[in-house]
Amino acid sequence: MFKRLMGSAAIVVATMLPQPGFANTSAQLIEIKGEVIDTWCYFSGVMGGEDAVIGSAHHTCALWCAAGGIPVGVRTEEGDVFMVLKYSGEDILEKTDTIMEVQSDVITAKGMHYVRDGVNYLVVENVIANDGIQVLNHEDYGSVPPNSFPKNYK
Amino acid sequence: MQFLKSLLALSLFVGMSNAVFAEEEGPFSKGSTAKTFGFQEEEKALFTGKVVDVLCEISGDCADNCGNGDRLLGIVRDADNKLILPLKNGQFSFNGPVEDLLPYCGRAVDVDGIMVGDAEVYGSKFYMVQKIRDAGAPEFRKANLWTKAWAKRNEESAKKKGPWFRKDPRVLRQIEATGYFGLGHEADRKYAAENQ
Numbered sequence: 299m300f301k302r303l304m305g306s307a308a309i310v311v312a313t314m315l316p317q318p319g320f321a322n323t324s325a326q327l328i329e330i331k332g333e334v335i336d337t338w339c340y341f342s343g344v345m346g347g348e349d350a351v352i353g354s355a356h357h358t359c360a361l362w363c364a365a366g367g368i369p370v371g372v373r374t375e376e377g378d379v380f381m382v383l384k385y386s387g388e389d390i391l392e393k394t395d396t397i398m399e400v401q402s403d404v405i406t407a408k409g410m411h412y413v414r415d416g417v418n419y420l421v422v423e424n425v426i427a428n429d430g431i432q433v434l435n436h437e438d439y440g441s442v443p444p445n446s447f448p449k450n451y452k
Numbered sequence: 453m454q455f456l457k458s459l460l461a462l463s464l465f466v467g468m469s470n471a472v473f474a475e476e477e478g479p480f481s482k483g484s485t486a487k488t489f490g491f492q493e494e495e496k497a498l499f500t501g502k503v504v505d506v507l508c509e510i511s512g513d514c515a516d517n518c519g520n521g522d523r524l525l526g527i528v529r530d531a532d533n534k535l536i537l538p539l540k541n542g543q544f545s546f547n548g549p550v551e552d553l554l555p556y557c558g559r560a561v562d563v564d565g566i567m568v569g570d571a572e573v574y575g576s577k578f579y580m581v582q583k584i585r586d587a588g589a590p591e592f593r594k595a596n597l598w599t600k601a602w603a604k605r606n607e608e609s610a611k612k613k614g615p616w617f618r619k620d621p622r623v624l625r626q627i628e629a630t631g632y633f634g635l636g637h638e639a640d641r642k643y644a645a646e647n648q
Contacts, residue, residue: 338578341492341578342540343492354639358627358632358634361626362546363548365546365617366545366546367549369539377573383506389515389519390523390524391519391522391524391548395622395625398623399626401626401634402634403634412510414509414535416574416575416576417575418575419506419507421511431633436633436643440647447632447640449648451632451641
């Protein structure tokens with residue numbers, strides 16, 4: 299797990315330091331590139347495998363989940379997921395459009411990475427690049443779930 | 453008809469596992485009456501812990517009243533001091549757990565629900581909280597506060613027909629801007645032309 303993390307994030311500060319006063323937590327500044335995802339559908343398997351619950355196929359569902367207060371993650375190409383706690387100065391559940399606008403996008407960001415009890419947490423301090431939606435899997439899966447695309451689209 | 457559509461959406465969200473996984477017995481399953489759905493590596497989990505602001509817990513960046521609904525909340529489990537991250541409440545329409553946990557900020561609670569996900573792959577399991585109460589209180593209450601809280605925040609939208617996620621202003625603004633696949637309206641039109 300740790301080796302995968304080292305491979306998936308460019309390390310700005312080389313050492314992952316224990317947090318003084320915060321038991322079982324370590325922290326480091328990292329640069330990370332990954333897709334902004336809906337974590338419930340990803341981890342639970344509720345809508346099928348990982349490949350179907352990312353990208354364009356799952357975009358509308360990702361919007362629903364982000365608006366619904368389900369934690370948002372950043373998933374690296376290697377498959378590691380970082381739970382986002384703050385995004386560009388906003389707490390992640392603030393009722394703004396900031397986090398909505400980047401759902402399913404592949405972003406490159408700098409921020410503080412914390413690990414506690416096997417979970418990666420990320421405070422996104424600034425977004426360096428946004429490559430937009432890169433996984434065009436609606437061509438393979440349609441919309442996931444199917445009712446996230448209108449039955450009679452006009 | 454709208455009710456049936458809503459029901460379909462809800463059942464899709466909870467029960468549409470393409471692969472149905474076997475329920476497992478976990479270290480905190482004893483005594484749990486949580487509902488199970490066949491999610492990945494699913495196990496019931498009933499435990500006692502303290503509700504915390506996750507960011508405060510791991511970094512010391514704390515906010516009043518656990519962020520008043522703007523921050524992810526977790527539960528530090530008494531038995532092993534692990535920070536458990538709930539992703540979901542007990543409702544079936546794309547709802548997170550913050551509204552159900554926030555009233556217990558900083559307090560000891562009993563929670564019942566399910567852990568999901570493959571800890572070997574993801575580093576941890578994640579929680580769906582279905583019931584919550586003050587630790588030792590006689591009765592649980594269902595963790596289902598999200599949609600009522602949404603309706604209170606979005607009074608005009610709540611008056612319209614349909615489930616919240618089809619009329620949420622934040623969702624609608626994004627679909628208006630970039631379509632259902634997030635690739636622009638031309639991509640939506642092309643998909644509809646080829647598949648409907």
